Amino acid sequence: MSENDAAARNATSNAVGDDDSNVVPPGMIRNHLGLIENLIMTEIDWEKRWRKGKDAAWQMGTVHPMLQKYYDSMVRGRNNCRVLVPLCGRTLDLQWLVEKGHTVVGVEFVEIGVVRFFAENHLEYVVEPPSPTLPGKAKIYSSCEGRLKIVNADFFALSRDVLGTFDCVWDRGALAATNPSNYSRYFRVINDVLDDSGVWMLDSFDFTNPDFHGPPFRFNAKSIEDSLGSNYDIRQLDYFPNLAEKFKKWGLGNFYEMVHILTKKRGSGDSAHPLP
Template sequence: MQRDFWEERWQKGETGFHQDILNPYLAYFYGEKGPALAARQSLKVFVPLCGKSLDMLWLAQNGYQVLGIECSDIAIKDFFQEHKLEYRVEPGQPFIRYVSEEKTGQSRIEILHGDFFDLAPADLEGITDIYDRASMIALPETMRLDYFKKMLELQTEGMRTLLITLTYPQQEMDGPPFSVTENELNELYGEAFKIDKLLGKDILVDEPRFQQRGLSSLYETAYKLTRK
C-alpha cells in the first residue's frame, strides 16, 4: 500500500472508494450537529489522504477552511476541475500546493501534493479539526501504526478528529479497505486521545460490492478523537 500502489489506481481509474455523494456522518457532525455557521470561519479542517473527496467541497461551502493531502496529482487536478474551481499551483518541497482562494460561498481549499508521512507539525498550523474517511482504513496494519505515530506528532492538545472506520472479519477479504477494530483503536489512541464512539451500524446490506467480495458482516463506526 505504498504511494505507487495508489498512484497506479488513480492512473487506471480504479477508484471504487470515491463517493459521489456527501458522506452522511460529515453532514451530520459538521452540519446539523456542528458549530453555527459564523463560528466555522475560525475552523480549519485537515483531510488526510483526501483523494478527490466531495466532502472537501461541502466543508468549504459550509464555512470551514480545508487543507487536504494527497499523493496523486490526478486526484487533485480532478477535484478542482470537476468542481470548476479556479486554483493556482505553488511549487515546493516536499509538497506542491494547490490552492483555491476564498470567494463568495466558499472558504479556502488547499491540497498538498505529496506524502502524508512527510508532514511536519508546522504544515498543520491553524488546523482545529481532522476528517478521516477512508484514510486510516486505507492502510494495512503495519502502516496504521506509522499513521498513528504521525498523527500523534502532528496534533496539539484539543484537536478533534471525526474518524470513520469499517470493521469486518479481516480473513474474509484482502484490503483496502482494511478492518479496524475498536480494540485496535483503543490500543493505539487510548492513551493520548479521548475516544468517543458516536454512531455505528451494520452496512453490509447496502454494500453489494463487499457482499460479492465474500464478507459476512461489515460494520461502520464514527468516532470523535480528541488529542489530550
C-alpha cells in the same frame, strides 16, 4: 519515496498494467478489483488504481453521510475552523466544508486525484511556489480564493512545520486505507498537527473475513482503544451494518461502519506519540 517503494517500482515495473496475465508474480496478489499489485500496497499501486479508474471503489458521489450527520460533533459550534482531510482523493467533503465557512486542507499523494477534484468541481486553482518546508516533490494546489488547499505529497512526510495545526481532522477512511505497518507513522502525523483542543472524527470499519486483503483494512473499536486510548479520550458516535453490494462482491459476509470522536487527553500535548 521510500527505499521499499522504489524497490517495488523497479521489481514490478513489468507487472504494472499486466492485469490480464494469468500469472501473479511472487510477492504480489490479484486484488478484489482484479488488479495485480504488491501484497503490501505501495505508492505505485495507488497510482495504478487511479490510472485504471478504480478510484470509484472508494470515492462517493455525494458528501459523506457521516460527515453530514455528525458535523456538529466535530466543529462544536466553532466557526472558521482549520480542517484537515487526510488521503482526501477527490471527495466532495472538501468543498462542502469550505461552504460551511471553514479553511480546509486535504492531502493526496496521487496527483491525478488532485487535478480531477478541481476540474470536476469547476474550481480554478494555482500551484503555490515551492517552499523549503515541503518535502521532496510535494506541491500545494490552492483554490484561487484561498480557503481550500490540497497538498500533493506523501502524508507520512508531513508535519506541523508544513501543514500548521488544525481544529479538526475529518478521517473519512484514510486510516482504513493505510497499511497496518504504517499505523504508527499515521498516528504520529495526526498527533503532531491536531491542536491540543482539536477534534479528530474517525470513520472506520469492522468485518470478519481473514481471506480479505484490504484496503479497506479493519480497525474496530477495540483497535482504536488499544492504539489510541492512552493519549486520547474516545467517544463512539455510531456503529451500524453497511454491507453494500460492492462489499459482497469482494467476498465479505459482514461489514460494519463506525464513527468515533477523539480528543487529546489533558497533558498529552505535542509529546504524545501513540504507538511509538
